[in-house]
Amino acid sequence: MTALLEIEGLTKAYPGVVANDAVSFSVQPGEVHALLGENGAGKSTLVKMIYGLVKPDRGAMRLRGAAYAPSEPRAARAAGVAMVFQHFSLFEALSVAENIALGMENPPKARDLAERIRSVSETYGLPLDPFRLVGDLSAGERQRVEIIRCLLQDPKLLIMDEPTSVLTPQEVEILFHTLRKLSSEGTAILYISHKLEEIRTLCDAATILRLGKKVGECTPREVTAAHMAELMVGKSLSVPARDDHEPGEVLLHVAGLSVTPASPFGMPLRHVGLEVRAGEVLGIGGVAGNGQDELLSALSGETPVSPGAITLQGQPVGHLGPNERRVLGLLCAPEERLGHAAAPDMSLTENAVLTGRIRQGLDAHGFVNWGKARGFAEAIIARFDVRTPGPGVAARALSGGNLQKFVIGREILQDPTVLVVNQPTWGVDASAAAAIRQALLDLAQGGAAVIVISQDLDELLEISDRFCALNEGRLSAPRPARGLTMEEIGLMLGGAHDMHDVAAGAGA
Amino acid sequence: MIRLEKRPQPSRGWVIGGPVLAVVLTMAAGGLMFAALGKDPVEAIRIIFWDPLFSQQFASYSRPQLLVKAGPLILIAIGLSLGFRAGIWNIGAEGQYIVGAICGAAFGLAFWPSESPLIFPGMVLAGLLGGFLWAMIPALLRVYARTNEILVSLLLVYVAEAMLASAATGWLRNPEGSGFPGSRTLSRHPGTDNPELIAGTGMHWGVLAAFVAVIAAYVVMNRHVLGYQIRLAGEAPRAARFGGVNAGRLVILCMGVSGALAGAAGLFEVSGPAGRISIDFNVGYGFTAIIVAFLGRLNPVGILLAGLLLALTFIGGELAQLMMGIPAPAIQAFQGMLLFFLLALDLLANYRIRLKGRAPA
Structure with a gap:
């Protein structure tokens, strides 16, 4: 059998970095092929070359035996290659069908298109109502829009970039079901991920990249996850260590916290209540868009609430702004690194001042002490192993993982009483993620209370003492994290999102 | 490609x-x-760039003009640059300039014909305050009613021009001016005049204020927490909110400072180079200052240089029209x-x- 896609010696260099160095592999028809590697390993560049977004410097590709060198994504799509990106490009104010029509060369009439969307979504078990507004959809449903957009082109090769990072366990099951069906019909899938268990359950073959080079290939079902992790990282990873201990007094208490979102597509918080004790890590799971950002804003003080809704060590702080809460020891690290946790075009020194000014005494009489600020930035860089030429570098010049280490480190070094982090390891490579988790555990060990909001359930189970789920702006009652199964967590998260809605919509 | x-x-x-x-x-x-x-291209370019400063024949007149023209441009542009850096778009400096001039002049004329040395400082304060209050209209409307400050500040320019017309022809008209529009001449009256401080340089109090503003803006933007917050708000509004920056207060502050500086520039103009409130004493400095601010990359030193360069081409351009047709x-x-x-x-x-x-x- 000839391979569907053959890649030979593909090389792409950017100024200062070789993103792909003579990478070769092949994908068979109907194969689910994993592309495995840490952030910065060159997975994205590689698939961008396959999808025609980036031109290789050297090397050749063959699709179904014929030379293949797409000059643009349109050419790739015409050749039968489709891609679902990690970040969706959808318009929230338009309906599903309108969004799909926008991506087509010759969109059919709205009614015909809706019919085709329905039939594809039924065939592949991806429930989706073509007339709903994208703004009202969950992340999992938005992903279905992107997948159906691809399937309408009847692709021979479907590229998926980290598709499960936004899904609940049940939604992952639905997705895998769809992918298996596609593969049984002969569509090959190039599946990018760094989640090893997933790859072991889904994929037939895997190509492992490290620092732009192919470092191995394997049949995922036949090797252990640890083996793949070692290939991927180049060394064995340590699981965060922690001692058992009794939690202390309640440091942060939230009761009856309700927030109306600022934007029409935000999620209101409905009567959220929680408490965290000294020395404890509270994990809050849930699919993004279920109120995570709103909860963080309410806790950080960006959205002021009624005084008594949030109390810190018995003191009402709901009405206080971000800096007043910092004075009292309530620190936060938001999810969005560029633009929220850090200003992209400002240097690391300037970004250290962003949250560190008051607790670190980086100003005097209203004037910023830039020498001291630089010292603080350097301390973060040294303590958290942030890879950067120096504190004068702009935040946007750092890789996601390094900036995340800087952002988390900036709060941890300020010795918080309560630390709230949202998606602390999102898009961060495995070794940096382990370092961040360890730092959070150490902080709790030292007597602080830590709240980790995350979509990564493995991460939450690894570091939390107690776990609760945020779903549609409601927070479930906490349960001890130890012993929770994925199934139970999935149910806490509300199961597969909005399956019932679609069933009702289709019947109407 | x-x-x-x-x-x-x-x-x-x-x-x-x-x-x-x-x-x-x-x-x-x-x-x-x-x-x-x-x-002749060589001659034209020499006349535009060189003669205003160095020609035997013209420099005595046009060299002082450089500072006279650059002074208000720089003073206004410095104020605007603070807001522009923070993403606050005060387009109505021309209106604040006019209102500042009217308020300052009205203060001086209210005490006419007193020659007390306290009058001029009072006029400056009145000018600052007039521009400040005029800028507060778009600022408060933006903060409390979420209007767009670009539109409101721009439209208020035309209101200010109407007020100027009524002042020049009505309530500030020179009673001894035999009915011609325009106020008494402030510049030739001790107490209300904004004199040339060093003869032959064009340096008046407004130019001095512009230089002080350049230095102050430089210090604020680079050293002060306020400057940091302004840059932060402009570059990453969400990060600014996370960093504890009060967006509403920043709008009021930036609009207020730019309005006050524009108002002061207006007062310095009517009490100095223009000499009096007339129906068209304003020549668009408030708008040109927007160009100066961006030309100087919103950087105080850049604005200083941009103001001087633009003033030079204005003067040189006039000279070239005159000399070479x-x-x-x-x-x-x-x-x-x-x-x-x-x-x-x-x-x-x-x-x-x-x-x-x-x-x-």
């Missing part, structure tokens, strides 16, 4: 070299245009070329040009 690629860090060389090259390119392109009009539109085209080249080369500070070769096989 030519492609632009963002630089990881702005290029130091281009930040300084770009404007110099832009002036050279303007001279070349403008020279061609003058030549096509049948004028170059038509006014050609002079404006020449000034346009200068802006074009400055802004085009400014791009190179942040981007580099890649000549994309053929794709390797």
Whole structure:
């Protein structure tokens, strides 16, 4: 059998970095092929070359035996290659069908298109109502829009970039079901991920990249996850260590916290209540868009609430702004690194001042002490192993993982009483993620209370003492994290999102 | 194919070299245009750039004009640059300039004919306050009613112009002016005049205020927490909120400072170079200052240089019209070329040009 896609010696260099160095592999028809590697390993560049977004410097590709060198994504799509990106490009104010029509060369009439969307979504078990507004959809449903957009082109090769990072366990099951069906019909899938268990359950073959080079290939079902992790990282990873201990007094208490979102597509918080004790890590799971950002804003003080809704060590702080809460020891690290946790075009020194000014005494009489600020930035860089030429570098010049280490480190070094982090390891490579988790555990060990909001359930189970789920702006009652199964967590998260809605919509 | 690629860090060389090259390119392109009009290009360019400052014949008149024209431009542009850095768009400096002038002049005329040395400082304060209050209208409307400050501040310019007309023809009209519009002459009356501080330089209190503003803005933007917050709010509004910046307070502060400085500039103008409130004493400094602010990259030192350069081309342009009969539109085209080249080369500070070769096989 000839391979569907053959890649030979593909090389792409950017100024200062070789993103792909003579990478070769092949994908068979109907194969689910994993592309495995840490952030910065060159997975994205590689698939961008396959999808025609980036031109290789050297090397050749063959699709179904014929030379293949797409000059643009349109050419790739015409050749039968489709891609679902990690970040969706959808318009929230338009309906599903309108969004799909926008991506087509010759969109059919709205009614015909809706019919085709329905039939594809039924065939592949991806429930989706073509007339709903994208703004009202969950992340999992938005992903279905992107997948159906691809399937309408009847692709021979479907590229998926980290598709499960936004899904609940049940939604992952639905997705895998769809992918298996596609593969049984002969569509090959190039599946990018760094989640090893997933790859072991889904994929037939895997190509492992490290620092732009192919470092191995394997049949995922036949090797252990640890083996793949070692290939991927180049060394064995340590699981965060922690001692058992009794939690202390309640440091942060939230009761009856309700927030109306600022934007029409935000999620209101409905009567959220929680408490965290000294020395404890509270994990809050849930699919993004279920109120995570709103909860963080309410806790950080960006959205002021009624005084008594949030109390810190018995003191009402709901009405206080971000800096007043910092004075009292309530620190936060938001999810969005560029633009929220850090200003992209400002240097690391300037970004250290962003949250560190008051607790670190980086100003005097209203004037910023830039020498001291630089010292603080350097301390973060040294303590958290942030890879950067120096504190004068702009935040946007750092890789996601390094900036995340800087952002988390900036709060941890300020010795918080309560630390709230949202998606602390999102898009961060495995070794940096382990370092961040360890730092959070150490902080709790030292007597602080830590709240980790995350979509990564493995991460939450690894570091939390107690776990609760945020779903549609409601927070479930906490349960001890130890012993929770994925199934139970999935149910806490509300199961597969909005399956019932679609069933009702289709019947109407 | 030519492609632009963002630089990881702005290029130091281009930040300084770009404007110099832009002036050279303007001279070349403008020279061609003058030549096509049948004028001697070398002479035209000498008259525009050199003669206003160094010619035996004209410099005594035009050299002071440089500071007289650049002073208000710089003073207003410095105020505007604070807001522009924070993403707060005060487009109505012209209105604040007019209202500041009216308030300051009214204060001085209220005590007429007193020659007390306290009058002029009082006029300056009244000018600052007038501009400040006029800017507070769009500022408060933005903060409390979420209106767009660009529209409100711009439309208030026309309200201010109507107020100026009524002041010049009505309630501030010179009672001894035999019915002609315009107020008493403030500039030739001790107590209300804004004199030339050093003879033959054009330096008056407003120019001095502009220089002080440049230094103060430099210190605030680079050293003070306020400057940090302004830059933060402009670059990443969400990060600014996270960093505890009160967006509403920042709007009021930036609009207030830019309004007050524009108002002061107006007062210095009517009590100095313009001499009195007249129906059209304002010549658009408030609008030109927006160009100056951006030409100076919203940087205080850049604004100082941009204000001087623009003032020079205005004076030199007038001189060239007078001496060589170059038509006014050609002079404006020449000034346009200068802006074009400055802004085009400014791009190179942040981007580099890649000549994309053929794709390797």
